[in-house]
Structure formats: C-alpha cells, structure tokens
Amino acid sequence: MNCPVCEKSLIVVERNKIELDWCPTCRGFWFDADEWRLLGVKDEKYNPFAYEAVRIKGEKGRKCPICGKVMEKIKVGDTILDRCPSLHGVWFDKGELGSFVNFSNSKETSTKTVKFLGEVFNIKKA
C-alpha cells in the first residue's frame, strides 16, 4: 500500500492487535475502517466514518491507497481529514493527528483511542 501524499510504501505499525499504515516519509498515517472498529469508540462524534463529506476549496484530492478513488474531505473538530468515499479508511496528515487527539481528548469515551494513538505515535496530550 502506498502513501496517498508522497506515494512511498507505507509501513505497518501494530499495537494491541490493531494495525495502522504509517508513512515514514511524510509521517501521515492510514486508518482502515476495520481497524478503527477494533478501537471500540462508541461515540459517533469521534468516529470519522460517521461524518458527512464537506467541500474544501483549493485542497487537492488524494487517492485512497486501497481502491484509488479520489478521497472526500471530512471536518472533525478543526481538523480536515481525507476519507475514502467507499469508507475504506481515513488518512491523517502528520499535524492532523495531534489536532484530532486534542479534540477527542475531552471525553472519556475516546480515552482508549487517544491512549492508543498516543502510545503508537508518542503524541502528548494538550
């Protein structure tokens, strides 16, 4: 699987049986829909797969690393993410993960996600 931004090969990062595909070049990462489900986040507010797509001017469309379709944009808190229109997964740019973690940080329901992402990517809570 290749990075939708720089097209280099993604590396699989595994933690607690959940796998993420990480780009060592641009440090973005890909979250499969199935892997997201394994995190067990119940609150739809923190589920990027439950969001409606938005139109963002001037943002170049990136392609889903699984099916090659141009991804749509979703807005989660202040963060704009790329999501496959067939819901294969969501792409987080390097800085976007930190924003997402900060956003989801406020609720107990997301603690598992935040903890997981924090452990994998060594993200500090705000």
Ligand SMILES: [Zn+2]
């Ligand atoms: Zn990359």
Ligand SMILES: [Zn+2]
């Ligand atoms: Zn796809």
